[in-house]
Amino acid sequence: DSGVTQTPKHLITATGQRVTLRCSPRSGDLSVYWYQQSLDQGLQFLIQYYNGEERAKGNILERFSAQQFPDLHSELNLSSLELGDSALYFCASSVGDRGQPQHFGDGTRLSIL
Amino acid sequence: AQSVAQPEDQVNVAEGNPLTVKCTYSVSGNPYLFWYVQYPNRGLQFLLKYITGDNLVKGSYGFEAEFNKSQTSFHLKKPSALVSDSALYFCAVRDRWGTDSWGKFQFGAGTQVVVTP
8 A cells, every 4th residue: 555545546527527636645745746647658747746836747738737735635637528538647646856756546547438 | 858768568587587677768967767666457666766876776576777877778677587576667767957957757658577487
């Protein structure tokens, strides 16, 4: 058990809809990272927050947004969903904001119908 | 541009034989390098990292990796593979400039390791 909790585990929705994925980091970790994993694009880094502030940005679409709250949990919002957004979305956390090991949750599987 | 390459989609090895998973990278600054492993339907698990210092890094579960700056490689190795090592392995890099500038994390495409009894 990594200590990182992601909810929900599975999400099925339709094109054009909006969803929110939630992540609770491991106790004591200040950084949260979001990743998208799909068969065609592999594992893509989306964004990192550290103690509530955006720290690094990857291949995150404009339709996607994220935030980290004062209690350090994070949410990833996906809007105007398209079929290609179907993927496994991982959250990870680490103590610091640089080279520390990341601890991954088990992911949220998003299916767009 | 920053990139990570894992040239082999799959590596097959017999149990007890040495295991090597290759990774090469391209960054503009000084990288942090990582190896992670993923089991089916699970998130990634950290194996080891290189930041600075000794080029041979020892990690979890008997794995080690060798950093080679001239060849820009960071190959993962295990002297004697186990069937339970069968999984998907990812190399990752984070570029770094100076002390306060950080790039995004970049993961390789992954290498499926199959260890046969």
